[in-house]
Amino acid sequence: MAEPKWRAVEEYGFDHAWTYDHLGWRTLVDGPWFGAIPTLTAAAMVTSRIRLGTLVATPNYRHPVPFARGLLALDDISDGRVVLGLGAGGSSVNGYDDTVLGQPPPPVRARVARFGEFVELLDLLLSQERTTWRGEHFAAVDARSAPGCVQRPRMPFVVAANGPKTMRVAARFGQGWVTTGTDRDDDAAWWRSLAELSRRFDDTLAATGRPPTAVDRYVNLDAGPVYSLSSAECFRDAVGRAAELGFTDVVAHWPRGEGVFAGHESVLETVATDVLPELERSRSPR
Numbered sequence: 001m002a003e004p005k006w007r008a009v010e011e012y013g014f015d016h017a018w019t020y021d022h023l024g025w026r027t028l029v030d031g032p033w034f035g036a037i038p039t040l041t042a043a044a045m046v047t048s049r050i051r052l053g054t055l056v057a058t059p060n061y062r063h064p065v066p067f068a069r070g071l072l073a074l075d076d077i078s079d080g081r082v083v084l085g086l087g088a089g090g091s092s093v094n095g096y097d098d099t100v101l102g103q104p105p106p107p108v109r110a111r112v113a114r115f116g117e118f119v120e121l122l123d124l125l126l127s128q129e130r131t132t133w134r135g136e137h138f139a140a141v142d143a144r145s146a147p148g149c150v151q152r153p154r155m156p157f158v159v160a161a162n163g164p165k166t167m168r169v170a171a172r173f174g175q176g177w178v179t180t181g182t183d184r185d186d187d188a189a190w191w192r193s194l195a196e197l198s199r200r201f202d203d204t205l206a207a208t209g210r211p212p213t214a215v216d217r218y219v220n221l222d223a224g225p226v227y228s229l230s231s232a233e234c235f236r237d238a239v240g241r242a243a244e245l246g247f248t249d250v251v252a253h254w255p256r257g258e259g260v261f262a263g264h265e266s267v268l269e270t271v272a273t274d275v276l277p278e279l280e281r282s283r284s285p286r
């Protein structure tokens with residue numbers, strides 16, 4: 001589970017670290033792949049400060065009741081450092097997750113409705129002692145949640161959303177919103193899509209009565225066509241552009257030796273040594 005990397009990312013000074021919550025992913029499906037909750041549990045055991053999360057957990061193969069039990073254990077073991085990233089899942093991205101269980105993937109409308117129920121039921125399970133609830137896709141009958149989350153009333157949700165319905169879920173339940181943008185084949189178009197999505201999320205928050213600053217904003221920098229850790233300067237530029245669009249947090253992928261996210265760990269070390277201190281100074285109060 002690459003425990004040295006979890007230690008290193010904390011020692012480098014990053015604020016949060018994440019793992020995918022898939023049964024397999026794209027070209028990495030035939031390589032080593034561990035479950036998200038055990039992986040984050042191992043990470044929690046070798047770190048003490050950094051926040052740990054899923055990016056993102058989906059209802060593709062999870063039911064909220066047993067999932068909540070695993071999350072409660074992880075929150076306890078980590079002493080309240082869990083951030084729960086949640087997303088609807090999509091066959092264009094998570095193809096293997098959609099098909100490995102031998103069931104046809106649901107159409108988009110049903111997928112979004114299922115996601116809304118998934119988030120709502122998790123919110124209840126993680127914030128109250130007993131839950132009875134029923135929807136079209138999920139149900140719980142007198143589900144217990146003792147001892148509850150270390151973080152009260154529950155661990156923060158970071159909700160992935162690009163469309164209007166999932167944005168409403170993010171605005172209702174999220175302490176954070178995360179996006180991958182659209183128009184991913186062209187760098188300039190991808191950044192324009194982030195600006196447009198950020199404006200739409202502002203409008204969604206306003207419609208629910210929440211101010212724009214009530215929800216942290218995350219962007220997966222590597223969802224675009226340029227790998228953010230191609231160089232330290234590339235990362236610095238991407239973080240600056242994201243900040244100008246109102247994003248409070250960015251996520252980048254640990255460099256791999258080859259294939260997707262191929263790069264050099266020396267770039268990550270340079271970012272930690274040179275770029276992170278600059279960012280820390282820029283956000284510190286004068």
